[in-house]
Amino acid sequence: MNSKKLNLPYYAVIFSSVRTKIDDGYSEMAVRMEELARQQEGFLGFESAREELGISISYWRDLEAIKNWKNNLEHSLARKLGREKWYQSFKVRIAKIEYEYGFEKE
Amino acid sequence: MNSKKLNLPYYAVIFSSVRTKIDDGYSEMAVRMEELARQQEGFLGFESAREELGISISYWRDLEAIKNWKNNLEHSLARKLGREKWYQSFKVRIAKIEYEYGFEKE
Numbered sequence: 523m524n525s526k527k528l529n530l531p532y533y534a535v536i537f538s539s540v541r542t543k544i545d546d547g548y549s550e551m552a553v554r555m556e557e558l559a560r561q562q563e564g565f566l567g568f569e570s571a572r573e574e575l576g577i578s579i580s581y582w583r584d585l586e587a588i589k590n591w592k593n594n595l596e597h598s599l600a601r602k603l604g605r606e607k608w609y610q611s612f613k614v615r616i617a618k619i620e621y622e623y624g625f626e627k628e
Numbered sequence: 629m630n631s632k633k634l635n636l637p638y639y640a641v642i643f644s645s646v647r648t649k650i651d652d653g654y655s656e657m658a659v660r661m662e663e664l665a666r667q668q669e670g671f672l673g674f675e676s677a678r679e680e681l682g683i684s685i686s687y688w689r690d691l692e693a694i695k696n697w698k699n700n701l702e703h704s705l706a707r708k709l710g711r712e713k714w715y716q717s718f719k720v721r722i723a724k725i726e727y728e729y730g731f732e733k734e
């Protein structure tokens with residue numbers, strides 16, 4: 523994601539979460555959801571990191587692409603399991619990326 | 629950040645970075661910058677996590693607050709040191725938060 527140049531504006535789904543102690547398929551599901559997101563029309567990129575707080579950001583061409591991804595059946599099931607088992611709390615933010623710049627060392 | 633209810637829209641600065649192997653004051657500076665950001669007019673919150681990729685997001689009331697923070701002298705110096713020493717690469721995205729929802733387990 524860091525080196526690609528994207529047409530502005532585009533959109534992001536910022537997912538900030540605190541996990542429960544329950545693993546039970548979490549890692550496999552996280553991998554599967556990233557793989558599935560990458561196959562969606564309008565997907566632009568994905569970034570994530572976790573310490574105590576986890577932050578995952580997926581980037582999308584427009585709000586329609588985000589809506590389609592939200593309505594994806596397998597993704598909906600994963601979110602249901604997430605609320606039941608894997609997440610203590612989370613926050614989802616839909617954001618319009620209006621401006622960006624990058625830096626890369628020689 | 630996860631439990632507060634903020635007036636929409638508000639803004640985010642998404643900072644995605646890969647570190648160099650150089651420490652040399654990095655941790656102290658990271659702590660200082662978060663502390664300094666919290667004192668700025670229009671600051672709403674801060675979230676961060678790092679694995680190989682680091683993601684730090686600061687939230688702001690409006691673009692003017694972001695501009696003032698960017699022009700803060702101590703912050704400008706920190707960014708200069710960041711490019712010289714601490715970051716292999718980074719990307720800054722300015723985003724307008726248009727919609728949000730949260731979940732918290734009972």
